[in-house]
Amino acid sequence: MEKNKLKVVEEIISQIAIYFVRILFGMIVIGMLFINSVYLYDDSPDFRLNNGLNYLGIFIGLLMLAALAFLTGFLRKKCDKKYINFVLLLLYFLGQIVFLLLVPIQMFSDMAEVTKIALSNFTENMEYLQRCSNNLPIALVFNLIFRLTTYQVWILKVLNCVCNCVTIYFTYRLYENIYGQKNRLVLVWGIFLIPTFLYVNMVYNDIISTMLIVICLYLMTKNENQKWEKFLIPILLFLQFIIRPVGIILLIAAIMYYVLKKKSLKMVFAILITFCVLNFGYQFLESYMIPKSKEKMEYPVWSYIQMGLNEAEFGFQDGSHATNWTGKDVIDRMVELGPVRLLKLLAKKEYWLWTEGTYQAERYSFGVGSKEQFYYDTFLTKQLYDVKNSDFRNGLDYVMKGQYFLMILLACVDLWIKDAYKNKKDLLLYLTVGIFCFYLIWEIKSRYIFCLYPIFLMMATSGMQKIINKLKLRKDEENGKV
16 A cells, blocks of 8 residues: 555656656747857846847758768667777867967866865965855865876866766666667767866866766666675765755755665665765865864855845845845845745746857856966967957857757657656656756756756657657658558
C-alpha cells in the first residue's frame, strides 16, 4: 500500500516537473524570437527588440548544427573507433590552449580577488573572504595548485581546459545512461559550443562545479554502481555544494531521485550522513582559515535576496550588498512592491536569466574593454577594446544566442515527443526546476545557469535524433520498406 502511495507521489511530481520544463523551454523559444536579452558592459541587463542579425545568428547556428550532424555521421561511418573520442577531445584541448594564448586576459572581478588570496597563501585580501566566505573552497583549491606549480594563474586556465574536456566526455557518457544509447553528436556539439569554449578564461568556480555536477549525474544514473562509486557519490555531492553553494539544489534533487525512483533509502542516509560529517569538518576549517572581525562583515542571505528583488535592474547585481539586511527588510520590500510589481519583476529577471543565451561569456572571456586587462597584445585582442563597436564581439554574441536558441528549441522537441527514458530523465528535470525556483528570489547573472548547459545539450541532441528518426521512418514508409 505504501509503495502504491509512493508511486502516485512519484508520478505527480514527475508530471509537474516535465510540464514545468516544457512550458519554461517553450516560453524561452517564443520569447527569443522577438526579444533580445542583452548584457551591457556597465554590468547591467537590458531588453531590445530583435533585429535581422538575431535571425542571421540563428541561421548560422543552424548551418553549424547541420555541419556537426554531418561530421558525426562521417565519423561513425569512416572511423567509428573508441580512440576517435580521445582525438576529438585532445584537439579541443589544444584549441583552447591556442585561444588562451591569443586572448591572454588578466584576472578581474571575483576571480581576481580569489586568485590574490590563493597566491598570498591566505595572508592578503582576507577581508574579501570575511565578506564572501563562500569563496573559501575555490581559494583553497587554487592555493593547493599554486603550491604544486610555479606557473601560477596560467595553470588554472589549463585546468579549465581539462575540466571542460572532462565535462563534455561525461555528458556524452551521461547521455548513454539517460537515453540508453551512445550518440557522438553530444560530444561533437559540446566541443563546438562557443560559450563553453570561451569560458576557459573564467578562472573561478563555474567550470569546476559544472564538471562535478555532470560526474555526479553520471554516477547516479548508472544502472549498477560499484561499491566505490556508491561511496564516491555522497562525497562528490558535497564537493560540488561547497565549490558553489547553489549545488544544494543537486543535493535535494539527488535525494528526491533516490527516494522516488530508485527507492534506495540507504543511499539517502549515506548522502545525509556524509554531508553532515563533511560539513561539520568544513565549518571548523572555515572558522580556522578566515580571521574573526570585530564588526560584522559577511553578507547575509537576506542581502542576496534583497538584491534579487531590486526593481531597477530586475534582480541583477546592483552593488547594494550590505551586512545589515534582515528577513523583515526583505518582507517589507516585497510588501512595498505589491503583488503586480513583484510578479512583473520576477518575470523580467527569470526571462532575462534564461534567454540571455551567452552565459556572459563575452565578458568573462574578453574583459570589459580595457587594454590593460591583457598580459600582451595579439591580433585578436585589438578587436576587443571597444566593447560597443567591436564587430567581433557583437558577431560572436549573435551566433552564441543562435546556438542557444536552437539548443533549447530541440530540447523542447525532446520533451514533447515521448520516449522510454523518463525515469532517469526526471533527475535532470528536478535539477532544472530547482535552479529556476532558486533564482526567483536570488540575485542573478546569466552565468549562474552555466551548470545546466550539459542538460540542455543532451536534451537537444535527443530532440534532433528524434527528428532524424521520424524523417527516416517517413522515407522508409514512402519507399515501402515499412
